[in-house]
Amino acid sequence: MQNFQIQTPTNLVFGKGMQHQIGTLVKPLAKKVLLHYGGGTVKKLGLYDDTKKSLHAAGVDFVELGGVVPNPRLELVYEGIELCKKEGVDFILAIGGGSVIDSAKSIAVGMCCDGDVWDFFIDKAQVKKALPVATILTIPAAGSEMSQSAVITNEKEGRKHGMSSDLIRPVISIVNPEYFTNLPKSQLGNGVSDIISHIFERYFTNTKNCDITDGLCESVLKTVMKNALIAASDPKNYEAWSEIGLGGIIAHNNWLGIGRSQDWACHGMEHELSAYNDVAHGAGLAVLTPAWMKYVYKENINMFVQFAVNVMGVDSSFRDPDAIISEGIARLEEFYKKLGLPQKLSELSIPESAFEDMAKKATNAFFGDERGTGNFKRLMWQDVVEIYKLCK
Amino acid sequence: MQNFQIQTPTNLVFGKGMQHQIGTLVKPLAKKVLLHYGGGTVKKLGLYDDTKKSLHAAGVDFVELGGVVPNPRLELVYEGIELCKKEGVDFILAIGGGSVIDSAKSIAVGMCCDGDVWDFFIDKAQVKKALPVATILTIPAAGSEMSQSAVITNEKEGRKHGMSSDLIRPVISIVNPEYFTNLPKSQLGNGVSDIISHIFERYFTNTKNCDITDGLCESVLKTVMKNALIAASDPKNYEAWSEIGLGGIIAHNNWLGIGRSQDWACHGMEHELSAYNDVAHGAGLAVLTPAWMKYVYKENINMFVQFAVNVMGVDSSFRDPDAIISEGIARLEEFYKKLGLPQKLSELSIPESAFEDMAKKATNAFFGDERGTGNFKRLMWQDVVEIYKLCK
Secondary structure (H helix, E strand, O other): OOOEEEEEEEEEEEOOOHHHHHHHHHHHHOOEEEEEOOOOHHHHOOHHHHHHHHHHHHOOEEEEEOOOOOOOEHHHHHHHHHHHHHHOOOEEEEEEOHHHHHHHHHHHHHOOOOOOHHHHOOOOOOOOOOOOEEEEEOOOOOOOOOOOEEEEEEOOOOEEEEEEOHHHOOOEEEEOHHHHHHOOHHHHHHHHHHHHHHHHHHHOOOOOOOHHHHHHHHHHHHHHHHHHHHHHHOOOOHHHHHHHHHHHHHHHOOOOOOOOOOOOHHHHHHHHHHHHHOOOHHHHHHHHHHHHHHHHHHHHHHHHHHHHHHHOOOOOOOOOHHHHHHHHHHHHHHHHHHOOOOOOHHHHOOOHHHHHHHHHHHOOHHHOOOOOEOOOOOEOHHHHHHHHHHOO | OOOEEEEEEEEEEEOOOHHHHHHHHHHHHOOEEEEEOOOOHHHHOOHHHHHHHHHHHHOOEEEEEOOOOOOOEHHHHHHHHHHHHHHOOOEEEEEEOHHHHHHHHHHHHHOOOOOOHHHHOOOOOOOOOOOOEEEEEOOOOOOOOOOOEEEEEEOOOOEEEEEEOHHHOOOEEEEOHHHHHHOOHHHHHHHHHHHHHHHHHHHOOOOOOOHHHHHHHHHHHHHHHHHHHHHHHOOOOHHHHHHHHHHHHHHHOOOOOOOOOOOOHHHHHHHHHHHHHOOOHHHHHHHHHHHHHHHHHHHHHHHHHHHHHHHOOOOOOOOOHHHHHHHHHHHHHHHHHHOOOOOOHHHHOOOHHHHHHHHHHHOOHHHOOOOOEOOOOOEOHHHHHHHHHHOO
16 A cells, blocks of 8 residues: 545535535635536526525625536636636535536636646646635536546647646535436436546556555445446436435545555546547546556456456456456446447547547647556557557 | 535545654644653654654644543543643644544543533533644554544543544544554454444444445455454554554544444443443454344344345355354454454453443433433343343
8 A cells, every 4th residue: 555645625415405505504614606507407407596595595695607518618717717806706616517516626726826727737837725616516427526626628729638636625515416316318327437437547556455445446336336227227216326426426535546556547538539529528438448448457467357356246267367357348348338328439429530649649749748648557649549449 | 325414624644654744734733732642652653752853843832741541531631621721732633542532632622612521421512612633643443533533431430421523523644554563462453343343333224225335334344354364463564554544544434424324332332341341442342242233133134134245255045144144243253253352241350240230321321311322223221231141
């Protein structure tokens, strides 16, 4: 186990009807709030009205900014910063999914720096300060409600990048799984794909002696996958959605990643798909993950045997580890299929002609300074092209 | 799953050599510190010197109070409060095991109230405020380094009680498993018994649909038990102690107990053993837990079958659940035995003549207001006597 440090101060408020507490919870922390959201969904769910009612009742002053889209845009972040400066906002409240929360976190950071907020996403600056952010979650997927990260798309440059800092963990997150029961099946698939990927990125490691976190990863993976299939056939099942929702939080608040080297190649490779063609993040991950596994598993056969047996339930002769691993990956592909997720880049309208540029961007070679991506096996741009080809 | 709220803001700093950071970490949070500890162990470990050196180097002003004993005493808490008031202390640093940390938390609460700090332990007062507490842990067991609870023994009244509040979670906890490799085997047994009991108290529940927390409990239980046996035969094994140390934190920071009813009967019944005869807490739990299981399992056969199969690895005919459960409990008893823990109250010098009084204290019947103990099966004083008899 490696030395580590973790601090997860988010006040997590979970369950039915909890959104009504938002005004009372925010009141002692804020003078003026930016209420940040996407489009019609929060209005259809009644969350937009509930939130405003709760803020009014608690006497919380606020301004609004809607319009966040999936793969949230830098342009709206700039607009948010300008609005918050003009209005004297000192607290951001995001209601919606991961995109809204990531946009809120970016505004929170942008409010506390003099330079360009994009610098934090391209490692040109380090977060030193941020306004506090609270969230009310409507989609379990990104885990942004308790995570130290945010991802933003810079449309002008065709780039999608993340920033990471303990300072952007939300101070309050309300998670009411009732909202999740209204999601279409595609959102279930995309969300669960993102959740299990957050665990995979931490699970697949060459760090030895990580029994506790190995076990935590495996148990949350199995539980989320089991309950995803329940929710797929019974979308109104509150209990199944509660398990997915809680699993999504734990998947990305980093308790599963402490003391071990983490990978993050699949996320890096996927961000290029989203940047190229506005692909749904979870759909891109479902295509890339099995291909990544096939390409890298020989780096650490034992780790992948453990995955196949402990997570995918493969029961076979241990004298043929390749067969066990192959069956484990096949079962994962079958799982994605059951959730209606794509299997090929062609289904996402990503042509082979785009592979080289995307691979070079994912490894930073495109910008003249190739860093590669991933830690389980360090991938250079040619490796990434091979992985794209495995699922073309 | 039940609605829940959780907030665990402790800055956890884990690994080799991390104690040297204490001065730097405390400096921005404290004007004057009480350095609180037990006896010779922290001096033998070099931790006492390392801590003072680090505080001096960071320019942190402090006073000292040693003398905490296992089952920490209320009298020393009073003494600590008096000293802190006299010296203008605004931050408590506990170096040692759970007893030192619980004593520190009690002083921290006592510093912020006008009345008697004992009132918080007998439900006469609710914690509204507490000084911040930091810890450097030397024994993995109590989980107090990240928990919201503290237990104190009132020697005059022969009572041992706990208080609970999010306000007493430490703000910083440094955990360096190197210290654990110096513990005698009895401390390994007592510590691990306490750790797995913290999980059992949360695990055994009648709340349905708790897949995520069921899985987390099971995986941490299995990992801690596996590594306890490694450390028993190889006491200098840093990696095994790291797993036990991390397991001990997660066992009691309450992430394993969210969204589910918790029990706590074994802890309640054990506190009476410690109050009666200064029994080591983990030893008392090892005696009581199997007896409690035998007495209550019929309340929820399915829960106990899950325990026997998923935690204790029993593989048998599911047409005979009683046999599966019986084998699961037998394996747990065998585990305690391997760690050198006692099996009977007589080994702890608790005579049968004491059972009725202890049972009445554990259920509050002694004080004319019988509340019972435990939630898995609510136990009244006669039930507790029966459980004591099962392990007399």
